[in-house]
Amino acid sequence: MKKIMIVILAIFSILIVSCSKSDNNTSEKLILVGVNFPSYDLLRTLNQGTENSVSMLLPPGSESHSYEPTPQDIIKLSKSDLFVYTGGESDEWVNKVMGSLGTKLETFKLIEAVPSVLEAHSEAMEGEAEEEIDExxxxxxxxxxLLASKLAIKLGQIDTKNAELYQENAKAFSLQLDALIAEAxxxxxxxxxxxxxxxxxxxxxxxxxExxxxxxxxxxxxxxxxxxxxxxxxxxxxKVKEEKLPIVFHIELSDSKLAKLISEETGCKVGEWNTAHNLTREQFDSGITYLDLFKQDLALLKEALN
Ligand SMILES: [Zn+2]
Incomplete structure (x- = not known):
């Protein structure tokens, strides 16, 4: 897969350089791209009331960790005014693409905007014991x-005429988050x-x-x-038996085989916790937001803790 990507990058880098130079976005509207759902949702929230174009690179319904950009994706990125991405292990490809673009891409990295936390480990967990940053x-x-407030500043620097609007949108989002924090x-x-x-x-x-x-x-x-x-x-x-837990969780877009097995063995219910990496096509088309997903997770958490 990596070799294919290098070939794709080589073929398209020449095309992209010529494209991006001649087709630079000359309209007033910004072209803003988020790598996955959280980046996309932040951009969409902050751009309410603007005419900017906001899109998500990851196709809805796909597994975000195995994503590789298509040539069309690379062309899309080369024409964007801002690309928002996580900056962790799962989008290491961004560095390679940026190196091949030959033109500077404006970016905002989520992982650099907030305090780092190591991946949490629990007893009897599989996988490598080495500690990694949780992206x-x-x-x-x-x-x-914090992400909304820093991204609003970045957007205001690129698009000064809407700078105040980005700030207002960030503040409104922050108030909604405060209400959810209180609820949680x-x-x-x-x-x-x-x-x-x-x-x-x-x-x-x-x-x-948190x-x-x-x-x-x-x-x-x-x-x-x-x-x-x-x-x-x-x-x-x-653990489920000992703590008499009513729910065992799996994450979105997972095969949930293990959760079902534990449910059969213990009689507990299976719950899907949407960690918001990506949405199904149906959810995406319905316009579901990060806040909607968190509210769903919170309802399940309430059940799981009681
Ligand atoms: Zn992940």
């Missing part, structure tokens, strides 16, 4: 506030327990840190482990 910064609501605090404070179990990968270190929740999961971060060992499975089953 899923958007799973913290406090981070979302209440759910957690009134919960009978503080522990959740994920029979899946666990890209939620920022989230559990709300002081305990967790057990099969894999750290978003590593591509396909099968959990018998030891891990037995441990998670035991």
């Amino acid at each position: 899923h910064v958007w799973t913290s609501l406090e981070n979302e506030k 605090d209440e759910v957690i404070a009134n919960g009978k327990r503080k522990v959740i179990v994920f029979a899946d990968r666990f890209p939620l270190s920022h989230f559990v840190n 709300f002081n929740l305990e967790f057990y999961a099969a894999f750290p971060g978003c590593v591509h482990e396909s099968e959990a060992s018998a030891k891990t499975v037995a441990f998670l089953i035991e």
Whole structure:
């Protein structure tokens, strides 16, 4: 796959250089691209009331960690006024593409705008023991506030005539986030327990840190482990039984096999926690937002803690 990408980059870099020089966006409207759903949602939120074009690079319904840009994606990026991306392990390809563009791409990296948190590990978890930075910064609501405020400044620098509007949109979003934080605090404070179990990968270190929740999961971060060992499975089953947990979670767009197995063994319910990497095509077309997803997750969390 990597070799194919290098060939694609070589073929298209010449084309892109000539394209981007002659077809520079001369209209007043900005072309803004977000790599995945969280980046896209932030851009869309901050651009309410503007005529700018906001799009998502990742096709809805696809797995964000195995994404490779198509030649069309690279051309799209070369014509953008700002590209917002995570800046972690999953979009290391961005550096290669930027090197081949021959023209400077304006970017905003989520991971550099918020405090770093290491991938959280729990007992009997699979995968490498080495500690890595958790790139899923958007799973913290406090981070979302910080991201919106810093991205609003960046947008205002590129598009001074709308600078005030970006600030207002960031403030309105921040107030909505504050209301959700208060709601989450209440759910957690009134919960009978503080522990959740994920029979899946666990890209939620920022989230559990923010709300002081305990967790057990099969894999750290978003590593591509396909099968959990018998030891891990037995441990998670035991945890669900011991804590009498009503829900075992899996993340969105996952096969949820392990969660179903644990559910069969323990009688608990299976719940999908949407960590917002990406949406299904249907969700995307319906205009669902980051805030909508968090509200759904929070309703399930309330059930899981009681
Ligand atoms: Zn991930």
